[in-house]
Amino acid sequence: MNLAHGPSERSGRFEQLAEELGGIARLFGQRGWTPATSSNFSVRLDADHCAVTISGRDKTRLTADDLMVVDLAGKPAGDHGDAQPSAEAGLHLALYRRDHGIGAVLHTHAPNAVLTTRLQPEAERIRLAGYELLKAFTGVATHDTALDIPIIGNSQDIAALAREADRRLEATAGICWAYLIRDHGVYAWGADLAAALRHLEALDYLLGIELELARLGGRIHSHPQGEPS
Numbered sequence: 001m002n003l004a005h006g007p008s009e010r011s012g013r014f015e016q017l018a019e020e021l022g023g024i025a026r027l028f029g030q031r032g033w034t035p036a037t038s039s040n041f042s043v044r045l046d047a048d049h050c051a052v053t054i055s056g057r058d059k060t061r062l063t064a065d066d067l068m069v070v071d072l073a074g075k076p077a078g079d080h081g082d083a084q085p086s087a088e089a090g091l092h093l094a095l096y097r098r099d100h101g102i103g104a105v106l107h108t109h110a111p112n113a114v115l116t117t118r119l120q121p122e123a124e125r126i127r128l129a130g131y132e133l134l135k136a137f138t139g140v141a142t143h144d145t146a147l148d149i150p151i152i153g154n155s156q157d158i159a160a161l162a163r164e165a166d167r168r169l170e171a172t173a174g175i176c177w178a179y180l181i182r183d184h185g186v187y188a189w190g191a192d193l194a195a196a197l198r199h200l201e202a203l204d205y206l207l208g209i210e211l212e213l214a215r216l217g218g219r220i221h222s223h224p225q226g227e228p229s
Helices: 012-031 089-098 111-119 132-136 158-171 193-215
Strands: 040-046 049-053 067-071 104-108 123-129 146-152 178-181 185-190 222-224
Touching: 012 040, 012 049, 012 067, 012 193, 040 089, 049 089, 089 104, 089 158, 089 185, 104 193, 111 178, 111 185, 111 193, 123 193, 132 193, 146 158, 158 178, 178 193, 185 193
Parallel strands: 146 178
Antiparallel strands: 040 049, 040 104, 049 067, 104 185, 123 146, 123 222, 178 185
């Protein structure tokens, strides 16, 4: 692999992606989406490798030194010293293995995502319907549609959580570019960093609208366990 073996052998593309991701991470920090070194991000480098954030690093100051290269089984590529990939890297890798068209994955602890799941303790998914901004999601051409966003129970067993996420995505009909983890946060992805960012921003905005509707006396459009779509 010649994209990024180690700190002294990085390619120009690796450095460019790291700079782009650093800008996104700082934006998230300003929005309060990455408190206390939380959240993790990754970009695909080639068919078999991705760059993922190193565990415990402050995402608001993210640079190329805060990323490490791993293969899709999670094995580090090159010499990264004692650095370890994010504890949740397995969720990123599961998405890359699931769909070769995914080029970037962004995970944050954005309040709207956490609040949504806290207010809907029995829901397995949130339905977003009729919004013009749904067209921000790749593959959606009209507001006259509905997207289901799975809600997955939290777990410290990342391998089990990845399997459950894969199962839930397989069972989700139609277009899906994100899922929520209960009491935890949101994962969003896309063909590249720009698409993943667009999907994450659109989802956060729409969840914010749903939360405001609920505050005003409406209800969040969710589906409890066992309830048909």
